[in-house]
Amino acid sequence: MTKETQEFWRWSEKNWRAPGLDWRDASVVAAGIDVGSVSSQAVILVDGELFAYHSTRTGSNSPDSAKRTLAGAMEGTGMTLDDVNHIVGTGYGRVNVPFANRAITEIACHARGANFMIGPTVRTILDMGGQDCKVIRCDEKGKVQNFIMNDKCAAGTGRGMEVIADTLGVSVEDIGRRSFEIDEEPAPVSNVCTVFAKSEATALLKVGWSINRVLAAYCAAMAERVAGLIDRLGMEPDFFITGGIAKNAGVVVRIERLVGRRAVPLPEDTNFDPQIAGALGAALFADALYRKEQRVAAAR
Amino acid sequence: MIANYGYRDGSGEYYVTIDTALCVECVGRWCVEACPERLFEIEMDDYDDEVVAIAPTARKLLKERCAGCKPTGGHVGLPCISACRPGAISHSW
């Protein structure tokens, strides 16, 4: 591939399946689909246990992306749409998941997903998604108590990171590591707006900054923006980060420095991925909603 | 649930905050009519409570939509806050 045609923003798609779990033995199969502006995920739970998940890039059409990611999660399992008892859609494209039984906001889903991944100690969740960023406070059950959304700017989002990756010709997955390969921490770039960041990054390179130094300044700027949101809402531990940027240490470590607290890591023995929190929460809602329906039907 | 909508820029923080627990019992829904920009919408929240929220299409445009209610817009007292009798709405400016 030549340099001109290489796409630096492309991150790896992910597909995971629980070894040794057979959905055919299950009484409840529930799915959650998170159609975000940049990526889409599907999570399948069988009897409340994580069975499969899939993550892919969102295409231009939300219903197609929803179908594609659910098909990805089911691939090779013999499961079809008819075998799923209940589906909840979430994310920016949630109202466009054609086969969903219900749409639930990503705020509620991320809180519930984080609660399932980490446990009842999680109280503050930072969701850094493709096109916006939210801070959510929840109770021990993962129910939302307080939340804040950032403004209209793509700063501090996955999309913003992709633009920088493309401008500098660095793979998104290398940004975190490279942003620390510097002699000293530069001041954050003044403009995190994606439109200006692009020209600012180019200008900094021209005056002799190394790529890594520009990356560091950009990660620092994103972290500053997000830390402002956390300050506004107040931080109660445990603190957990969801969304694609949770995997970018360049931003995460700088946020931790600013808020003076480490984010809880995922336990090493789990197969969770912070990017599936929304879809996982949606699947948990689907599981609970289906059981409730069954109870109501049985009581009739 | 406390919902914060708004933004921060060089001049300060501009957030409208709604304590939706108070909306559940609210009979008047006064905010809906009171806001000159019609930013409040009644919705069923994720836990099946009927509450108000800033309309999804307006959430990222509050800089422009609430401009008339900013100090620079000449407003004293915000229509949404004055109208909400249960006291569910507050603001940061």
Ligand code: SF4
């Ligand atoms: S008037 Fe106040 S309490 Fe009633 S719905 Fe509006 S914000 Fe909620």
Ligand code: SF4
């Ligand atoms: S500040 Fe003004 S424009 Fe904004 S929500 Fe309240 S009444 Fe509506």
